[in-house]
Amino acid sequence: MTGNSTDQPLTRAAAARNYPRFLWWGLGQATNGNWMFYVWMFALTAVFLVGANAWAIQVSEGMIVTNMTDHVSWGLYIANFTFMVGVAAGGVMMVIPAYLYHDKKMHDIVIVGELLAIAAIVMCLMFVVADLGRPDRFWHLLPGIGRFNWPMSMLTWDVIVLNGYLLLNLHICGYLMYMRFLGVEPNPKWYVPFVMLSIFWAISIHTVTAFLYCGLGGRPFWNSALLAPRFLTSAFVAGPALILITLVVLRRIVKRPIDQGPSRLLINIVRITTVVNLIMIISEVFTEFYTGGAHTAPAQYLFFGLHGHNQLVPWIWTAMVFNVVAMILFLTPWVMRNSAILVVASLLAFIGAWIEKGMGLIIPGFIPSTLHEIVEYTPSLIEWKVTAGIWAAGFMIYTIAIKMAIAIFSAERPIVRGQ
């Protein structure tokens, strides 16, 4: 044992032996904090439990406890799922500068984006399970054991890319943090190829999720070639917006200063993506309304209401106002100087994208129905509870993961030496 110093590679056996200790230590550190932290975690746990209970009731009583119908057969769950795929993909906007452009300062904190991706993907999987009528038959979806309709069904592609993206990020974050824990210089061979793969993978998760909808010929609102590009641009608004808020919070919590460089770069990215996003919305809205005809009905319903049915109208205009105000704020120099304004702008952009890429995208796909019947949809209390529960779970995972990373990266020296 005496001969093992930090610059010598660990034996495989020792590395494997120490991994559970690393997780245990990390979990211990991540659950240490001041009273604010405990209040935060307590509140999240409470909301999560309410959601878990609501889901259990839904499973036992049937999907009748939701307000979905045969006319609007996907609702709040799939709306949130779609949006969270975007948030997961958004983290790549830190990875690209860090690894492709070798931005040293971004490199130091890129793990924030990767950990966000992990939490977001876990939320996506939870939303999909919450939407299943028969979660007990989940195993039918497992390749090899069940019957996996690949490559025809886009949903099977989504299962592959989402789980693959989760594994990629778990590996990258786990490896880098573990090496730091051991005090060993990470071997680029073990993570750089995976990081490069994760860049393409991030694009793929949101593209495939868009293909899920835009391949359906019977739903004119989704059947647009612009859907995947729109998904990506709004993802590159919402993801970086959440990371910017995270960085502002981290600056308060972590004692050491965090460089402003990465935040500035992210702001500059959002400046471009919000504008591109708005151009795409205008382009779609123009095509819909200038042409007219039956094809316009869902957009008509969404923006102005159809035959007196207008439940989504206030939602979408809220999103539009939020998007435009966020864009204007991001384009001013204030966001660079004033963190309060930055947080407001980021929140507006995030919520705007949540409405637009959530309910604003899914529900009009079903209204009017394929036979032009109009049945409106408002989520039930159970649906809101389950959704809130999944968000709480996501925030818990994100908080714990970031605290673990802080503990490891702020340690003065390796936490264990190879033994």
Add this chain to the structure above:
Amino acid sequence: MTDRREVESSPNNGEGIHLPILGQATRRTAVKGAAVALGLAAFGRAIWPLISIPENVSVDEFLQQHYKELTEEDKRKIFARLEKETKEDYGADVTLSDHRPIPGVKFVYAINLSKCNGNGKCMEACNIENNHHRDTNQSYIRVFEMTKGSMDMANANSTYEHTVPQDDKFYMPVQCQQCDNPPCVTVCPVEATWKEEDGIIVVDYNWCIGCRYCEAACPYHARRFNWETPVIPEEEINPNQDYLSNRIRPQGVVEKCHYCLHRTREGRMPACLEACPTGARVFGNINDPESDINWILNNKRVFVLKEELGTRPNFFYFFDS
């Protein structure tokens, strides 16, 4: 906790100054342990309603394979189990069968829109024949009251409650079109729905996971989801059931029109056709040159719904000229 102490003290071995902190950490760990225990207990309480899964889903049902992988022996056991469960849950004695497609037969449906007067008997017959949920008057058919001079469904209404027929209207029933290029089958992630040799698209209700992607994909609103367990009075249950057609569906799965395969594969007509008082409905084997349906397709100017989507329906409409 021993792990933790070792790990934390290892960089400072021999210095001994960390002992007070260790004590603190131990106390903190104990509090954390208690919190985790409480949290887990609360979680267990929260998800307690999930107990309904083992109560309602037997091990055999949970492990049951896809229809296409079942042997005759498997089917015999499964059908016996389902018959027993129907007896337990609904009190009715039913017989499950397994009608397979007749070689060389392809079923096609056509509706004469000049004759249909929107009386809705087909929907009632479907509800009874196929053991649908009674409270919602569920049916695989929707009849639309169309405005004369327009084929645009935007000008149609399916919830009319007045006497029929109205002078300025015509009536168009829509049900599963049994497409040759079915979007619903393509999108299913678990192959729980497929097209059989006689053209009928079926669902394995014991394999469907209830994701409802097929419902989103169907351009004809032909699919229905079982939002709740169907409620049917014992005496109204149709005892002649088929595994892939009209047996009582479980909660949480998708179903659809199957051209009454438990009747039509025996050479009988679908329930909706038998119930129609106007004679608007024509059904038969397109491969039989003597069939009525063949005569209709050869002599009438028929059309299909949403031809531009390329779904290639096996369901036609026509008017008497």
